[in-house]
Amino acid sequence: MSETILETIAAHTRRRVAAEQAELPLAALAHMCELRGPVQGHRFLEALRKPAMSFICEVKKASPSKGVIDPDFPYLEIARDYEKAGADCISCLTEPRWFLGSDQIFQEIRRSVSLPMLRKDFIIEEYQLYQAKAIGADGVLLICALLDTRTIARYLERCGMLGLTALVEAHNAEEIGSAVSAGAEIIGVNNRNLKDFTVDFANAARLRDLIPPEVVYVAESGVTGPEDVASLLAIGADAVLIGEALMRSPDKESMLAAMKEAAK
Ligand SMILES: O=C(O)c1ccccc1NCC(=O)[C@H](O)[C@H](O)COP(=O)(O)O
Numbered sequence: 730m731s732e733t734i735l736e737t738i739a740a741h742t743r744r745r746v747a748a749e750q751a752e753l754p755l756a757a758l759a760h761m762c763e764l765r766g767p768v769q770g771h772r773f774l775e776a777l778r779k780p781a782m783s784f785i786c787e788v789k790k791a792s793p794s795k796g797v798i799d800p801d802f803p804y805l806e807i808a809r810d811y812e813k814a815g816a817d818c819i820s821c822l823t824e825p826r827w828f829l830g831s832d833q834i835f836q837e838i839r840r841s842v843s844l845p846m847l848r849k850d851f852i853i854e855e856y857q858l859y860q861a862k863a864i865g866a867d868g869v870l871l872i873c874a875l876l877d878t879r880t881i882a883r884y885l886e887r888c889g890m891l892g893l894t895a896l897v898e899a900h901n902a903e904e905i906g907s908a909v910s911a912g913a914e915i916i917g918v919n920n921r922n923l924k925d926f927t928v929d930f931a932n933a934a935r936l937r938d939l940i941p942p943e944v945v946y947v948a949e950s951g952v953t954g955p956e957d958v959a960s961l962l963a964i965g966a967d968a969v970l971i972g973e974a975l976m977r978s979p980d981k982e983s984m985l986a987a988m989k990e991a992a993k
Pocket residue numbers: 734735787789792793794795919921923926949950951952970971972973974
């Protein structure tokens with residue numbers, strides 16, 4: 730059987746992180762995290778726990794399914810537009826090979842906006858949690874398809890110690906079971922099938938009831954406009970994560986305003 734894109738990205742990430750760790754050992758990275766001062770609370774979680782629907786707006790130059798989305802990629806302007814338009818959080822891809830992201834981009838955005846920020850990468854090593862903390866992230870993504878339940882639980886505990894909040898991503902009932910048993914406070918259901926890239930909102934609807942009411946439920950991927958936001962609100966999503974539609978919009982402020990209006 731051929732390797733899925735997720736497996737390919739994970740294998741590449743494992744090699745990347747090994748090289749990064751050889752250059753900056755965990756002890757030195759952990760010291761950099763300490764220099765950031767005491768844990769300040771969980772801004773990412775708080776931003777998603779408000780009663781109205783929350784919007785996580787994504788900054789990404791490219792993706793495996795779409796290739797390059799924005800060749801110019803004025804990422805600081807994009808992030809500032811999201812903040813002005815009333816985004817609740819920013820998700821910033823840092824994976825370099827397929828999403829053309831970087832920690833440098835993340836840090837520049839971090840210095841330019843005050844919103845909580847999710848460092849979106851493919852976490853397969855605890856080391857990456859420290860990396861996220863060191864660059865000023867509030868949240869990280871843990872993908873159930875890449876991690877078993879015990880590892881997710883261990884990483885969630887480490888996140889708690891570092892003052893990070895994890896968005897735990899699931900795609901089916903089994904993965905939601907794993908996220909819940911591990912103690913996830915935020916679960917994202919990815920509407921994009923990462924094997925064939927098809928988007929199916931019915932997935933978010935089908936899986937809704939499996940997520941306990943106290944857990945924040947994020948619908949991810951494939952949102953194209955206000956109608957999609959309205960249908961995700963109708964199925965009980967607490968938050969939406971939107972990338973491509975906003976990235977391609979020449980007027981991000983108006984598009985986000987229309988989406989927020991649809992969520993009322
Ligand atoms: O989007 C992809 O092609 C992709 C492929 C493999 C792993 C992850 C992938 N996407 C990451 C994401 O989670 C999306 O960037 C995010 O949910 C936003 O989706 P969209 O609004 O459709 O850009």
